[in-house]
Amino acid sequence: AQKITQTQPGMFVQEKEAVTLDCTYDTSDPSYGLFWYKQPSSGEMIFLIYQGSYDQQNATEGRYSLNFQKARKSANLVISASQLGDSAMYFCAMREGSGGTSYGKLTFGQGTILTVHP
Amino acid sequence: AAGVIQSPRHLIKEKRETATLKCYPIPRHDTVYWYQQGPGQDPQFLISFYEKMQSDKGSIPDRFSAQQFSDYHSELNMSSLELGDSALYFCASSLEGVVTEAFFGQGTRLTVV
Numbered sequence: 001a002q003k004i005t006q007t008q009p010g011m012f013v014q015e016k017e018a019v020t021l022d023c024t025y026d027t028s029d030p031s032y033g034l035f036w037y038k039q040p041s042s043g044e045m046i047f048l049i050y051q052g053s054y055d056q057q058n059a060t061e062g063r064y065s066l067n068f069q070k071a072r073k074s075a076n077l078v079i080s081a082s083q084l085g086d087s088a089m090y091f092c093a094m095r096e097g098s099g100g101t102s103y104g105k106l107t108f109g110q111g112t113i114l115t116v117h118p
Numbered sequence: 119a120a121g122v123i124q125s126p127r128h129l130i131k132e133k134r135e136t137a138t139l140k141c142y143p144i145p146r147h148d149t150v151y152w153y154q155q156g157p158g159q160d161p162q163f164l165i166s167f168y169e170k171m172q173s174d175k176g177s178i179p180d181r182f183s184a185q186q187f188s189d190y191h192s193e194l195n196m197s198s199l200e201l202g203d204s205a206l207y208f209c210a211s212s213l214e215g216v217v218t219e220a221f222f223g224q225g226t227r228l229t230v231v
Contacts, residue, residue: 033218035220037222042224043206043224043225043227044222044223044224044225045161045208045210045222045225046222047219047220047221047222050218050219052218091160091161093220095220104149104151104166104168104173104174104212104214104220105151105163105166105174105176106151106153106161106163106210106220107163108160108161108162109160110160111160
């Protein structure tokens, strides 16, 4: 079963508007972390935001916020005031467990290509 | 701030050749992860090291091997290269116990011709 699902292959948004990128996950582990990364056409993987499974509040980092709905197993990324430079591929990823040798690896979703129009 | 450094950034090899990719983690980071991202694909975990010992193994072909050295840098060795090995190879590093971070290098784009 897919552990991370991003159902939007592509999204379009007007500059200065907000956009939500969807991510659902599947895990039976009570301890996990969710990450969002931005991958521009240059290929680098840029860390955006992190949400821990025990965090009570939604994570925010500047224009990025994570809409964490634990019961629904969703961790949607909200980008406010979109900019042309936000056009990129966005990956949702999950790290399962709270320790041990297999703790650190990330499982990625399929990605969503975001295009910001002027 | 110092980031994860990967070298080379681009590499072109012929089939059946070998390639070595290098990764220098963020200073103080003791854990290194390797990922492979094929064209149009999401990154797939290959292997990880903690304190110079292999800590986890994913879908890494037997033709590939990796190690982490005393200075914590890591090398991914790839032999008998195949066309399907053409991909972007990422290294990521983190500090054991710090759960909120996983920083990636800029990647090595390997093209096998």
